[in-house]
Amino acid sequence: MTDPNFDFDLIVIGAGYGGFDAAKHAAGKGLKVAIIESGDMGGTCVNKGCVPSKALLAASGKVREIANYEHLAKFGIHASPVRFERSKIADHANNLVSNVRENLTKTLKRSGVEIILGFGRLEGNQKVGVRDNNGIDRIFTCKNTVLATGSSPFVPPGITLDNRTVFTSDEAVKLEWLPRWIAIIGSGYIGLEFADVYTALGCEVTMIEALENIMPTFDPDITKIAKKNLIQSRDIDTKSNVFATKITPGCPVKIELTDAKTKEIVENLEVDGVLVATGRSPNSKNLNLDSVGIKTIKGYIPIDDQMRVINGEKIIPNVWAVGDVTGKLMLAHTAAAQGTVAVENICGGHTEINYRSIPAATFTHPEISSVGLSENDAKEIAIKESFTLGVVKSYFKANSKALAELESDGILKLLFNKDNGKVLGAHIFGMHAADLIQEIANAISRNQDVIQLATEVHTHPTLSEVVEVAYKQAASQVK
Numbered sequence: 001m002t003d004p005n006f007d008f009d010l011i012v013i014g015a016g017y018g019g020f021d022a023a024k025h026a027a028g029k030g031l032k033v034a035i036i037e038s039g040d041m042g043g044t045c046v047n048k049g050c051v052p053s054k055a056l057l058a059a060s061g062k063v064r065e066i067a068n069y070e071h072l073a074k075f076g077i078h079a080s081p082v083r084f085e086r087s088k089i090a091d092h093a094n095n096l097v098s099n100v101r102e103n104l105t106k107t108l109k110r111s112g113v114e115i116i117l118g119f120g121r122l123e124g125n126q127k128v129g130v131r132d133n134n135g136i137d138r139i140f141t142c143k144n145t146v147l148a149t150g151s152s153p154f155v156p157p158g159i160t161l162d163n164r165t166v167f168t169s170d171e172a173v174k175l176e177w178l179p180r181w182i183a184i185i186g187s188g189y190i191g192l193e194f195a196d197v198y199t200a201l202g203c204e205v206t207m208i209e210a211l212e213n214i215m216p217t218f219d220p221d222i223t224k225i226a227k228k229n230l231i232q233s234r235d236i237d238t239k240s241n242v243f244a245t246k247i248t249p250g251c252p253v254k255i256e257l258t259d260a261k262t263k264e265i266v267e268n269l270e271v272d273g274v275l276v277a278t279g280r281s282p283n284s285k286n287l288n289l290d291s292v293g294i295k296t297i298k299g300y301i302p303i304d305d306q307m308r309v310i311n312g313e314k315i316i317p318n319v320w321a322v323g324d325v326t327g328k329l330m331l332a333h334t335a336a337a338q339g340t341v342a343v344e345n346i347c348g349g350h351t352e353i354n355y356r357s358i359p360a361a362t363f364t365h366p367e368i369s370s371v372g373l374s375e376n377d378a379k380e381i382a383i384k385e386s387f388t389l390g391v392v393k394s395y396f397k398a399n400s401k402a403l404a405e406l407e408s409d410g411i412l413k414l415l416f417n418k419d420n421g422k423v424l425g426a427h428i429f430g431m432h433a434a435d436l437i438q439e440i441a442n443a444i445s446r447n448q449d450v451i452q453l454a455t456e457v458h459t460h461p462t463l464s465e466v467v468e469v470a471y472k473q474a475a476s477q478v479k
């Protein structure tokens with residue numbers, strides 16, 4: 001398979017989850033592969049994202065559980081006051097990061113992938129340049145290039161970071177200190193997960209959201225129950241419809257809040273720390289994209305469903321892009337799936353990705369998850385495609401396992417096509433929602449209908465019966 005006319009069959013720029021998967025898959029297919037990384041092997045997910053944040057959520061979740069005397073007392077359990085060591089929780093996250101990073105690097109080396117440390121860029125067609133940390137520049141030829149440069153925290157204008165009192169998730173995952181009162185700017189999944197960690201560890205949180213409502217990206221029914229459990233019942237104060245127009249680091253940190261509609265300054269806050277969780281920006285600068293005619297859209301590299309980089313209708317030959325830098329469902333498993341699809345197509349396949357079957361989860365306690373269409377999008381599509389939309393809800397309070405765990409506040413909303421029974425989407429709030437969503441994601445991926453799904457037997461007593469109940473309700477409504 002190796003082409004002797006090139007230094008490499010494939011050069012991947014960026015060793016995050018997307019780049020890792022592409023490089024490993026390509027090496028497995030017999031290609032000569034190099035991967036270029038300018039920071040830490042493993043990218044955001046391993047070093048500053050999924051891995052450390054889930055380690056912090058695991059530890060702080062245990063603290064929350066043991067500290068919840070009222071809940072434990074309902075089981076007849078009386079625990080002694082809970083003590084925790086912040087630095088050991090931080091160590092748990094840091095050690096996990098090192099382990100996962102080491103394993104990922106070893107896996108690439110074992111697969112025969114050449115790791116090149118430095119900043120990569122395109123150098124025209126089928127050429128890649130790399131500048132290493134010592135300023136040494138090299139040019140390599142390659143048959144194909146995969147751009148997998150990921151994303152970085154977006155910090156709105158007016159906000160000054162000092163990375164100590166005002167910081168992003170890049171620093172928050174290190175848990176270097178616990179501000180007594182912390183403001184979290186943004187109520188997306190990253191803001192919610194950190195609010196979960198901080199409140200479990202005794203911090204007071206103020207959540208600030210520029211849009212009209214807190215948790216604007218979630219399903220409204222899910223938001224209602226999630227707000228009650230994750231925000232209102234905790235030491236969290238919320239302010240929506242306001243922009244944090246100026247944040248000055250220090251002791252205290254000063255925050256100026258401006259009304260989103262009137263543009264008038266409405267409040268000044270003084271807090272101990274601020275976490276800025278206002279989304280992510282693509283890493284597409286300094287890649288010399290012009291050298292092959294790539295035009296980014298709001299910084300994102302445009303691709304088709306086969307991961308080929310495109311400029312309008314035109315396909316840019318031999319250049320592929322995957323992961324956060326493409327701006328599609330910015331999650332680690334999306335990046336990895338895109339990496340595999342890109343390599344399949346580089347090797348002559350015609351594989352496409354179905355973004356509708358990719359699940360997303362927020363690992364709060366309890367969790368939130370979703371897959372497929374939102375109810376609003378489903379309504380629009382139903383009108384356009386002339387089918388009847390079905391919506392059913394299944395409740396954790398009717399589930400024996402949830403009741404046994406005394407965790408029965410939860411809901412699953414299933415969206416389906418009443419004419420043919422096909423599953424269109426699902427939204428879940430409740431214990432282990434992140435695991436439950438997978439079954440529905442698989443059903444969407446396999447294009448299954450609820451009549452067939454309703455016949456599948458689920459283990460009793462498990463939370464998966466919440467899904468079974470939804471399928472059965474939906475099946476009874478199919479025309």
Ligand SMILES: Cc1cc2nc3c(=O)[nH]c(=O)nc-3n(C[C@H](O)[C@H](O)[C@H](O)COP(=O)(O)OP(=O)(O)OC[C@H]3O[C@@H](n4cnc5c(N)ncnc54)[C@H](O)[C@@H]3O)c2cc1C
Pocket residue numbers: 013014015016017018019036037038039040041042043044045046048049050051053054118119120121148149150151152169190283286287322323324325330331332333334335363
């Ligand atoms: C706090 C947090 C929690 C998250 N939790 C989850 C979660 O639970 N589940 C989930 O699925 N996703 C989660 N994510 C999102 C997930 O981390 C990203 O979607 C994923 O890392 C994207 O992978 P990627 O390969 O596209 O990019 P990245 O992981 O960002 O990797 C890109 C790599 O490219 C390198 N690079 C950039 N430019 C160059 C260059 N020119 N030359 C060489 N190297 C370069 C960077 O240094 C980086 O290592 C989380 C993110 C954050 C911030």
